[in-house]
Structures are given as structure tokens and as C-alpha cells.
Amino acid sequence: MTIDLRKDFVDxxxxxxxxxxxxxxxKALTRAVSSYRSTVAETLERFPHTAELAEEVRELKSQSIANLDKLLEQAMASVERNKGKAFYAKDHESALEIALGIIGTNKTVVKGKSMLGEELLLREYLEEHGNEVWETDLGEFILQLRKDRPMHIVSPSIHVPREQVAEVFSKFFGxxxxxxxxxEVKVVREFMREKYFTAEIGISGANVVAADTGAMVIIENEGNVRLSTGAPPVHIVIVGIEKIVPTFQEAMKVAEVTWRYAQYGIPGYxxxxxxxxxxxxxxxxxxxGAxxxxxxxxxxxDNGRSEMAKQETFSEALHCLRCGGxxxxxxxxxxxxxxxxxxxMGGIGTIWTAFVAGGMEKAAPMAYSCLRCGRCVERCPMSINVPAMVGELRKRSIYGE
Ligand code: SF4
Structure with missing residues (x-):
């Protein structure tokens, strides 16, 4: 079956x-690209074992995706053993319902940056159900005030220069x-401090999960995740099942490769x-409760991830560490x-969009803007073959599966 792509394509x-x-x-991207390239080159030179570690992580991600069901079961049992409560959400709707079931209404929620949160439109959903939700990551907070969406997976407000930030903040803070x-950083710090200590709920994502211990590893620089997950009386983690690896030691290897290719020698926290x-x-x-x-x-x-794992051509996309490189x-x-x-976003985002965030209607136009030049593969610590997957998506958009 083929699909009508016209409307989505025009928009x-x-x-x-x-x-x-x-x-x-x-302006913003020219600055960001040059800064990323020089910083990541310098970082990889300072920590030369990173490339070899990335190869090891590639293999362990591949094994983990092949054993996703078993690892999920083990991770959920570990969370329960640690006196947490673990849920499995099959799809978008059930993830939102579970979150709302825990949170309820009329609550103040502080939230860390999470691409999964964007995928689920979690903040918007919780707000619609009578909650006050604050994005605590500076970039996400700017976007929340602008009613805008992230333009990069690691640096969401990369497209907003300081002059525009000043305008938005002046209006909001009066x-x-x-x-x-x-x-600009100072006014948000002052505003957010009170929110951390009055919020009933803190929400975060996780960069990696260790199945053996139930440990969630969360990388950050601002300190907002520490406060969002440490100050409120309730902490909820939302995490994609592809983030699970077998052991704590392996989780730390994944984390190190992630932050290194996100251009950090070592992150703030x-x-x-x-x-x-x-x-x-x-x-x-x-x-x-200390x-x-x-x-x-x-x-x-889950929300389409186990389906992606089953398809040989696309399962490799689940190796993505979301470093943004x-x-x-x-x-x-x-x-x-x-x-x-x-x-x-980008080539890898085309595959993710197809499976978990909008389907082929949204992904097909992206597949045709990708040049399939392969520059992403050279940068990617997981060497994910995005051009091959985009080629397959193009075929499916025309001839169906
Ligand atoms: S595809 Fe590779 S380079 Fe791009 S975000 Fe994922 S891991 Fe990083």
C-alpha cells in the first residue's frame, strides 16, 4: 500500500x-559547527582510548538490542528490588497514561531534558491535564517560553541567539x-530555584540503564537534573527500552562514549x-525517603522500538547514543x-521519526532531503549506516513494505 505524502510534503x-x-x-549553526569540530577533535586527542571504547560499545549495543526482551525484564526486576516501581509502556498513549496515573492533576512538575519527552509530547499532555510543568534545562526553558521545538538533540535551542533570548526573557520576567x-543564565537560575523545592514531581530521562543493578545513568552539565531528581518527593524516569545494557560497567562505557562524542572530556555531572x-x-x-x-x-x-529491533535493516538505528555529533x-x-x-532530526532522525514519532508520512519527506552523503557515518561513534536505511525508507515510501 502506498501513502499520500502531498500534504506533509508541502508543509x-x-x-x-x-x-x-x-x-x-x-549564524548560530556556523558558530556551533566550528565549535563542535574543534572541541571534539581536541577531546578525542586528549582521550585517545575513546575510539577503541566506541568499538566495544558498538558490539555491546548490538548484543543488547538482540536481547532486548530479556534485558527489559531484568531491568524492571532490578528497579523493583531497589524499591522503585517499574512500568512497561507499549505505545505512546500508554506511556502518557502511566505518567498521568502517577502524577495526577494540579501538581507542579520540574522536568529535565528528554528527547523521549518530546516524542511523547509529555509536557503538553501534563499541562492539558491541569499540571504546571517547567522545563529546567536552559535551552528547553527558552523553547517552552517561545512555544518552539528543539532544533538539536543535545543543544535544543541552538538556533536562538542571545538577543532573541533577551527579548523572550524580558517579556516573561517582566x-x-x-x-x-x-x-540570562542568572535570571533563570533565580526563577527555577523555588520551583525545584516546591515541585511535587521531578521527571528525567536516562542516557543508559544497567539491567543488573537498575542504575539509571544521566549525563548533564547544568545541575538541573540533580535538582529536579533530588529535591521533589517523587522522581519519575522515562526511558526508551533501547537504552538498556546488561551491566553497570557496560553502562559506564556507553556513557563515556556518549559524552565524549557530545564534545565533553567529562560532563559537569x-x-x-x-x-x-x-x-x-x-x-x-x-x-x-531520606x-x-x-x-x-x-x-x-517501547512505542515502536521492538518493531525496529526486529527489522534487520533498521535495528542498527537503535544503537544511536544521541550524542548529536x-x-x-x-x-x-x-x-x-x-x-x-x-x-x-537529521538522517538518523529520519529513521526514528518513521518508527516512533510520526510514521512514514512525516519521515518520507525527510528521507528525500537527506543527501545520503555518508558524512554522518564517519562522525558516528556507532558507525550507523544511515544512508542505507534512508535508501530503504525511500523505497518503502514509494512501493510500500
Ligand atoms: S547517529 Fe551516531 S553520531 Fe548521530 S546522534 Fe546517534 S550515535 Fe551520535
């Missing part, structure tokens, strides 16, 4: 056209905020969270930013 083409003429995108980055806070200080009796959250929930989200090398992304995307 998408208009958005690409507009983006390619936007001087802010051009006072003149100068186009000075340090001042690496959070390892495995359950609610606890203490054994009085008579060695373990008591849950200074951190009293309740800990993990929602493991490929986007800086992509000639189309360099001109259009995340407009070459629908939720997920």
Missing part, C-alpha cells in the same frame, strides 16, 4: 525553505534582561540513580537545523 518543504533563509539559523548570556532515597543510619534499619525522593518510578517505553556534520542540517526533522 515540510515550506518549513525547510524558510529555515534556509533564516539568518539566525545560519523586566529588562540584557542580551548578556551570564545575565554524571548522575547514577537506582531508587528512592534511603538511610540506614539509625540502628542499620534501611528506611526509604533527603531525596520518597517514591521512584521508571517507565520503560552527526548533525554537525550533516550538510542539510547545517543550513536548516532541526527543520530537517519531525521531533527527531
Amino acid at each position: 515540510y518543504a515550506k518549513s525547510l525553505d524558510k529555515a534556509s533563509e533564516d539568518p539566525n539559523i545560519k 523586566k529588562e534582561v540584557p542580551p548578556d548570556i551570564a545575565e 554524571v548522575n547514577i540513580i537506582s531508587g528512592p532515597s534511603k538511610t540506614g543510619d539509625i540502628e542499620k534499619v534501611t528506611t526509604y 533527603h531525596g525522593p520518597k517514591e521512584f518510578y521508571v517507565i520503560f517505553v 552527526c548533525m554537525y556534520e550533516c550538510p542539510v542540517f547545517q543550513v536548516t537545523a532541526g527543520h530537517f526533522g519531525h521531533i527527531y
Whole structure:
């Protein structure tokens, strides 16, 4: 069966056209690409074992995806053993329903950056159900105020220069905020501090999950994840099932490769969270709910991932670490930013969009804007063959499966 792609194509083409003429995108991306290239080159030179470690991680991701069912079961059991509560969400709707079931309504929620959150439109859904939700990552907060969407998976507001940030903040805070980055960071810090300590719920994603221990590894620089996951009485993790690897040691290897290709020698913080806070200080009796959250929930989200894992041509996309490196090398992304995307961006985002975030209607126009030049494969620590997958998607968009 073939599908009618016309409407989506026209909307998408208009958005690409507009983006390619936007001087802010051009300015921001030119700066970002040059900074990424020089920093990542310097970082890989400082830590020369990274390339070999990436090869090891490639193999372990491949094994993990082949054993996804078993690892999921083990990870869920580990979370429960740690006195957390684990859920499996088969699809988009059930993930949202589970989250809402835990949160309820009229709550204040502080949330860390999560591409899965974008995939599920989680913030919007919780707001529609009467909650006040704050994006605590600075870039995501800027987008929340602008009613905009991420333009890069690691640096979501990459397309917004400081002058525009100052305008948005001045309007929101009701006072003149100068186009000075340090001042812009300061006003958000002051505003958000009160939210962390009054919120009933903290939500985060996770970069990797270790099945043996139930440890969630969360990489960050701002410290917002520490506060969002440590201050409120309830912490909810939403994570895609492809993020699970067998052991804690392996999880740390995945984390190291991820942050290195995201251009960090070492990130500001690496959070390892495995359950609610606890203490054994009085008579060695373990008591849950010490200074951190009293309740800990993990929602493991499938939403098309196990289908992707079953298909030989596409399962490799699940190896993606979301380091964002490929986007800086992509000639189309360099001109259009995340407009070459629908939720997920760039060549790899085309595959993710097809399976988990919009289907072929949204992915097909992206497949035809990808040049299949292969520059992303050279940059990718997992050497994911995006051009081959995009070629297959193009065929399917015309001839069906
Ligand atoms: S496809 Fe590769 S380079 Fe791109 S985000 Fe994923 S792991 Fe990083």
C-alpha cells in the first residue's frame, strides 16, 4: 500500500525553505559547527582510548538490542528490588497514561531534558491535564517560553541567539534582561530555584540503564537534573527500552562514549540513580525517603522500538547514543537545523521519526532531503549506516513494505 505524502510534503518543504533563509539559523549553526569540530577533535586527542571504547560499545549495543526482551525484564526486576516501581509502556498513549496515573492533576512538575519527552509530547499532555510543568534545562526553558521545538538533540535551542533570548526573557520576567548570556543564565537560575523545592514531581530521562543493578545513568552539565531528581518527593524516569545494557560497567562505557562524542572530556555531572532515597543510619534499619525522593518510578517505553529491533535493516538505528555529533556534520542540517526533522532530526532522525514519532508520512519527506552523503557515518561513534536505511525508507515510501 502506498501513502499520500502531498500534504506533509508541502508543509515540510515550506518549513525547510524558510529555515534556509533564516539568518539566525545560519549564524548560530556556523558558530556551533566550528565549535563542535574543534572541541571534539581536541577531546578525542586528549582521550585517545575513546575510539577503541566506541568499538566495544558498538558490539555491546548490538548484543543488547538482540536481547532486548530479556534485558527489559531484568531491568524492571532490578528497579523493583531497589524499591522503585517499574512500568512497561507499549505505545505512546500508554506511556502518557502511566505518567498521568502517577502524577495526577494540579501538581507542579520540574522536568529535565528528554528527547523521549518530546516524542511523547509529555509536557503538553501534563499541562492539558491541569499540571504546571517547567522545563529546567536552559535551552528547553527558552523553547517552552517561545512555544518552539528543539532544533538539536543535545543543544535544543541552538538556533536562538542571545538577543532573541533577551527579548523572550524580558517579556516573561517582566523586566529588562540584557542580551548578556551570564545575565540570562542568572535570571533563570533565580526563577527555577523555588520551583525545584516546591515541585511535587521531578521527571528525567536516562542516557543508559544497567539491567543488573537498575542504575539509571544521566549525563548533564547544568545541575538541573540533580535538582529536579533530588529535591521533589517523587522522581519519575522515562526511558526508551533501547537504552538498556546488561551491566553497570557496560553502562559506564556507553556513557563515556556518549559524552565524549557530545564534545565533553567529562560532563559537569554524571548522575547514577537506582531508587528512592534511603538511610540506614539509625540502628542499620534501611528506611526509604531520606533527603531525596520518597517514591521512584521508571517507565520503560517501547512505542515502536521492538518493531525496529526486529527489522534487520533498521535495528542498527537503535544503537544511536544521541550524542548529536552527526548533525554537525550533516550538510542539510547545517543550513536548516532541526527543520530537517519531525521531533527527531537529521538522517538518523529520519529513521526514528518513521518508527516512533510520526510514521512514514512525516519521515518520507525527510528521507528525500537527506543527501545520503555518508558524512554522518564517519562522525558516528556507532558507525550507523544511515544512508542505507534512508535508501530503504525511500523505497518503502514509494512501493510500500
Ligand atoms: S547517529 Fe551516531 S553520531 Fe548521530 S546522534 Fe546517534 S550515535 Fe551520535
